[in-house]
Amino acid sequence: MLLVNLKEFDSSSPDVWDLGPNLSLQILHAYIRVSYAELSQHQFFIIEPCQSPNHVVWTLAIPDPVTTVMCLQHNWGSDMKEIMLTLIQRGIAFRTLQCMTVMPNLQHPPLELRTHTLGHRQSPFHAIYMDYVIYKQIYHEFMNWPQARAAFLHGGLIWRLALHSLGFNYLSSVLDGISPEAVPFGLLLYSNDQTYYDDELLEEEINFMCRTYYMH
Numbered sequence: 001m002l003l004v005n006l007k008e009f010d011s012s013s014p015d016v017w018d019l020g021p022n023l024s025l026q027i028l029h030a031y032i033r034v035s036y037a038e039l040s041q042h043q044f045f046i047i048e049p050c051q052s053p054n055h056v057v058w059t060l061a062i063p064d065p066v067t068t069v070m071c072l073q074h075n076w077g078s079d080m081k082e083i084m085l086t087l088i089q090r091g092i093a094f095r096t097l098q099c100m101t102v103m104p105n106l107q108h109p110p111l112e113l114r115t116h117t118l119g120h121r122q123s124p125f126h127a128i129y130m131d132y133v134i135y136k137q138i139y140h141e142f143m144n145w146p147q148a149r150a151a152f153l154h155g156g157l158i159w160r161l162a163l164h165s166l167g168f169n170y171l172s173s174v175l176d177g178i179s180p181e182a183v184p185f186g187l188l189l190y191s192n193d194q195t196y197y198d199d200e201l202l203e204e205e206i207n208f209m210c211r212t213y214y215m216h
Contacts, residue, residue, distance in 0.1 A: 029050065029072055030050070030075075031049065031050055031051075031075070031076070031077050031078035032047050032048065032049060032050060032071065032072070032076075032078055032083070033047070033048050033049070033050050034046070034047055034068060034071070034072065035048070037061070037191065038191070039061075039097075039189035039190065039191045039196060040188075040189040040190050040191075042063070042189060043063065044061040044062065044063055044095065044097075045061070045062045045063075045065065045068040046059060046060070046061055047060045047061075047062060047068070047071060047080070047083065048060075048080075049078035049079070049080065050078060051078065052078045052079070054080060055079075055080070055081075056080050056081060056175075056177070057098055057177055058096040058097060058098045058177045058178065058198075059096070059097045059098070059099070059196070060080050060083065060084060060094060060095075060096065061094065061095040061096075061097050062093075062094045062095070063093065063094075063095070064092075064093065067087070067092055067093075067094070071083065071087075074086075081175045084096070084174075084175055085171065085172070085175060088152055088153075088159075088171050088174060089168075089171065091155050091156060091159040091160060091163075092155050093153065093154055093155030093156065093159075094153060094155075095153065095187070095198050096153065096174075096177060096178065096198055096199075097189065097196040097197070097198050098177060098178050098182070098196065098197050098198065099194050099195065099196055100183065100195060100196075100197055101195060116138060116141075116142045116204070116205055116208045117204050117207070117208050117214075118131075118135060118138075118208060118211065118212065118213050118214075119213070119214065120213075120214040120215070120216055121213050121214070121215055121216075122215075122216065123215045123216065125213065125215060127213070135211060138208075139165070139208075139209070140165075142205070142208070142209075143162065143165045143166060145181065146179035146180055146181050146199075147179045147181035147182065147185060147186065147199045147200075147201075148162065148166070149173070149174045149179055149199050150186070150198075150199035150200050150201045151201060151209065152170075152171065152174050153174070153198070153199065153200075154201060154206075157210070158201070158206060158209055158210075161209050161210075162209075178197055178198055178199055179199050181199065182197045182198055182199045182200075183197050186198055186199045186200045187199070187200035
């Protein structure tokens with residue numbers, strides 16, 4: 001049994017941590033460079049190539065420090081598309097943030113225009129086979145929308161559901177960057193004078209993919 005003195009651990013210098021809290025964090029690797037960024041009060045670790053040019057228009061941003069350490073520990077090269085493909089094949093969440101200047105009146109129109117939901121039901125409710133058929137029809141329509149790529153970026157169970165629907169052959173298209181729906185409906189982040197966009201699922205859409213009915 002290994003006993004750890006937590007007081008001694010807490011007093012250790014952040015400089016020896018894999019990813020310390022220093023806002024000026026910048027970790028060099030043979031192929032990639034990792035830096036810390038805070039966008040609209042969201043924390044991200046930005047991964048960029050060290051030497052080779054970056055041939056993508058988006059920025060690879062990872063919200064999870066464990067995933068970031070994994071990128072540093074593995075020899076995945078400096079090609080951002082290859083790193084992104086490796087992550088997406090494993091169902092690991094990340095962001096493809098694209099810096100854009102957009103007129104304010106084009107941002108975030110009424111969300112009702114793209115809401116997918118199975119609706120509300122009176123309790124008690126027992127689903128029948130026809131309810132499942134209706135769900136599959138709406139789900140097929142939803143997964144053919146451009147912003148469905150956000151399901152693959154989400155990782156975890158949502159990634160698995162999207163993969164089951166569209167298959168591995170769809171993954172390469174996610175590398176192309178944000179969809180046309182990202183600006184009006186997707187994720188919007190600010191940093192100083194920069195504006196970043198990415199595809200994102202609404203909470204109602206996540207619940208819809210998980211076959212959630214709202215009971216009342």
